[in-house]
Amino acid sequence: GAVVSQHPSRVICKSGTSVKIECRSLDFQATTMFWYRQFPKKSLMLMATSNEGSKATYEQGVEKDKFLINHASLTLSTLTVTSAHPEDSSFYICSAGAAFSYEQYFGPGTRLTVT
Amino acid sequence: DQQVKQNSPSLSVQEGRISILNCDYTNSMFDYFLWYKKYPAEGPTFLISISSIKDKNEDGRFTVFLNKSAKHLSLHIVPSQPGDSAVYFCAASARSGTSYGKLTFGQGTILTVHP
Secondary structure, eight states: OEEEEESEEEEEEEETEEEEEEEEEEESOOOOOEEEEEESSSSSEEEEETTTTOEEOOTTTOOOTTTTEEETTTEEEEEEEOOGGGGEEEEEEEEEEEEOOOEEEOOEEEEEEEO | SEEEOOOOOOEEETTTEEEEEEEEOOOOOEEEEEEEEOOOSOOEEEEEEEETTTEEEEEEEEEEEEEEETTTTEEEEESSOOOOOEEEEEEEOOOOOOTTTTTEOOOEEEEEHHH
């Protein structure tokens, strides 16, 4: 399957700071990238869908000003958690999908801990 | 509103036996279904999928069955191996407008295969 990387794999930051997470599709052009959040022992919750070159579409209840998403190229999308708070601590996972394809290939995830 | 449900949070199976993981959905617009396997602190790995025009898809030890009238799908793993121990998520997608490509995940089932 396709390879999707995420960086960093783990980050600890202080409350009030911002953190950027990168998601890269390494061997195919991802027209669409998705950002998920997973709470312990819970399902993956879709946060937003980003299409290359356009604004992200956020799911209901997700603050777009807090979770900034940029999809500047067909191989890179970034999620920036602004003014992070302890309740933002979670496991963030991105996925990439090719045009008109149902299948998504997931990155390894980023564990964010806000102290 | 949980549109995709995995009602069994866990399943324990003996090595060599069959593992059957179940998934129910409520949205009749879903027309593509996927199963993912996930280890802790990693992203999900795609296993197998099925389109709504089929009722069965097989790939090696993995078979997915779809019963559209019952809005139910299941993943069969036979024979089960200890390395299959992981969390299994079913996911569904609807081929309609802005929902195209978006996956809705179930809560996951923890499979434990005992040697």
